[in-house]
Amino acid sequence: MKADPQPTIGSTELQQAVEQAVRRLQQGGLVAIPTETVYGLAADASNQKAVQNIFSAKGRPADHPLIVHLAAPSMLDASLANRSDAWFKLIAPWVRDLPEEAMRLVETFWPGPLTLVLKKDKHVLSAVTGGQDTIALRSPDHPVAQALLQAFGGGLAAPSANRFGKVSPTRAADVSAEFSDQADLLILDGGDCIVGIESTIVDLSSGTPVLLRPGAITPEQIEQQTGVRVLQAGARADSDKVTPRVSGSLKAHYAPNTPLRLYAAGAALDCISQYPDTKSHVALVVWESEQMRDPQVLGASHIHQIPIPEQSDLFASRLYRLLRDLDDHSWELIVMPEPPMGQEWDGVRDRLQRACFGSGPPVSNHVSS
Missing domain, CATH: 3.90.870.10 (DHBP synthase)
Known part of the structure; x- marks a missing residue:
């Protein structure tokens, strides 16, 4: 190559x-x-x-x-x-x-x-x-x-x-x-x-x-x-017509090998707690302005915080690079914040939702639409 x-x-x-x-x-x-x-x-x-x-x-x-x-x-x-x-x-x-x-x-x-x-x-x-x-x-x-x-x-x-x-x-x-x-x-x-x-x-x-x-x-x-x-899609009057298939339309796509989950605002630790079998190497992605100072987080040696920009264009430009880099570091779980509402965030929200659905080892993820 x-x-x-x-x-x-x-x-x-x-x-x-x-x-x-x-x-x-x-x-x-x-x-x-x-x-x-x-x-x-x-x-x-x-x-x-x-x-x-x-x-x-x-x-x-x-x-x-x-x-x-x-x-x-x-x-x-x-x-x-x-x-x-x-x-x-x-x-x-x-x-x-x-x-x-x-x-x-x-x-x-x-x-x-x-x-x-x-x-x-x-x-x-x-x-x-x-x-x-x-x-x-x-x-x-x-x-x-x-x-x-x-x-x-x-x-x-x-x-x-x-x-x-x-x-x-x-x-x-x-x-x-x-x-x-x-x-x-x-x-x-x-x-x-x-x-x-x-x-x-x-x-x-x-x-x-x-x-x-x-x-x-x-x-x-x-x-x-x-x-x-x-x-x-589905909002037009002739929505009964067949919608053309296009790239990236499967439910599982853009997926890392590491399990990926999204958390709601303020619920990062609750999200992580749902995976009690994860004993080490959790990658917690947080907004740059919201890096946690909570002793509960700082004292958890298995949780590593990674800041990400809060601007939609910067977030998008770094998203795949971040997922690939995290995949290369043998994390057991990646948790990322849910993107805000708004059309400027729809692209990354779409990619993250599909990535979550397909993430994890091939034997456990979902690959169909």
Whole structure:
């Protein structure tokens, strides 16, 4: 396995790393790439065998759709002065219907952590869409990912670069550790991911925009900046229609190997006390302003406090890194505070709830939806 030193944008090292990655992708291989959300395991979205290699490497169910990543048009087609026309030219080959609302979201939030689900064009591989008639598209806001996409000249299917259901990677080292048995995996090191959780997913395939996965971009922000109202899943009038399957929608996902539980405000010790068999090595995650001074805690040598930021964006950017680091230190139990209410916290709340459900040794956790 090769994890390249983090290249400087515009440097010869980056150019060489991108060229090597393009060759690997053209040959049907896999490349781990950085994005602003998490690291992705990328393959040529038009190559059936390459796409199937993603599922094999991750242990991912074949009916679980992938997100196709596209280059931004700024350098892709300089001949189109109108940015909207440039985006349309880029997206149109992948879809058979592109609603006006979708273009408003694209023009406002792409490149960025927003995935759109649309009706797919007939040429799109069924393996990419999990056998559905919809496709998920986004353009990542990361200079290394964009350099690769523009050099490659096509779409890249790229789910998170981890074993299916486990904690997503936000550092190149995470990918190396996850796929330590695959020595030939090429990893582009783009530094730590800034957003830290997967993209927001909005379904526009049935006329009414519906939120399928919360993330850093909230429905409130979308409506404020574009006028497009995004409903919660099940809130639309035609909610009896089948909702497209999307990445990260299983009840158990993003899960550490260590049992993970959430505690309500002021109830950390009550939460820990529910696990009397845990005699040592409890990781107690607390808000930075609320580190405990209680002698009952300080005197419990088996409880170790780890502070975490109280700002939703900082919390999100550090969440997966924290879970992976705690997993590496043989804790018997991880307890974390329940996120506050509010759309800005919905993304991390969603990830934590799924992580709790799937956490712990494989024999004891739940892996179905």
